[in-house]
Amino acid sequence: MRPLLMLLASLLLASLAYAQSSTYYTVDTNSVNMRSQPRRSANIIAQIPGNTAVTVVGETEGELYAESTIWNSVRVDNLRGYVHSSLLTTEVPEVDLTATPSGAVCPSLRPVCTQLTCAQAYACLEIGYTRLDRDRDGIPCESICTSG
Secondary structure, X not given: OHHHHHHHHHXXXXXXXXXXXXXXXXXXXXXXXEEOOOOOOOOEEEEEEOOOEEEXXXXXXXXXXXXXXXXXXXXXXXXXXXXXXXXXXXXXXXXXXXXXXXXXXXXXOOOOHHHOOHHHHHHHHHOOOHHHOOOOOOOOOOOOOOOO
């Protein structure tokens, strides 16, 4: 009888651990900031495009925002940080999670010009990665994208 109880207890603990890690989606907006701590003044680790799947690995109390102090510990693209609970949903978006309004795809949460095609650079710029356009002329990654 005791081995059966131990087996049931271990299955229960395994199922609880599994339930703690689940897929959520960022709300439908341009981007959501992933922060180093559960507060708005903390460093921004990454800007996650709207409607992006993230793995929630925990929940913690943090700074009051949008009438809640609940922040989620999230993982996406091998990065870990905090996103306020009001900016996440369990509802699967009805849009293509990888395409920008132009239909192009930004392949990373940390895009680097040397790792992008010109089309990808424009897609990343379109969803808010303005650092790819250092001189603010609307042309990202000028070493690979030319105006003419």
